[in-house]
Amino acid sequence: MAQREKVQVVNNTLEIEGEFASGYTNGYLYYYDTNHQLLRPFTGQAVYAFMVENLFEQRATAEWNAGFIFGWIVAFCENNPAFFFASITMPESVTVTEALPVITLQEA
Numbered sequence: 001m002a003q004r005e006k007v008q009v010v011n012n013t014l015e016i017e018g019e020f021a022s023g024y025t026n027g028y029l030y031y032y033d034t035n036h037q038l039l040r041p042f043t044g045q046a047v048y049a050f051m052v053e054n055l056f057e058q059r060a061t062a063e064w065n066a067g068f069i070f071g072w073i074v075a076f077c078e079n080n081p082a083f084f085f086a087s088i089t090m091p092e093s094v095t096v097t098e099a100l101p102v103i104t105l106q107e108a
Helices: 018-037 044-055 062-078
Strands: 005-009 012-016
Touching: 012 018, 018 062, 044 062
Parallel strands: none
Antiparallel strands: 005 012
16 A cells, blocks of 8 residues: 655645655646746636646556646645746856867777
8 A cells, every 4th residue: 555645735634645646746846847837827728728638648547647737736826936946957158268179080
């Protein structure tokens, strides 16, 4: 039996486990990771499209997909600016102070 965990969801406590728990965590983090890419203002059609696309995702189980959507919705409702992050960081500009060495390939 999978380990149950308790998560606080607004004014409720939810006990989750297994595939649903994994999907929930991924959906929650996905919202904060991609929030800067979301179109504003949000529309019902955009949320509907997101839910349908992810509910029927074939790469995961139905339970995982439901957890993913629920986790995303919880984060959407929470919308805590302190939690925003991006998993793909953009490197800062670097000033080149010397030329890179030239590597020549020799045929065998």
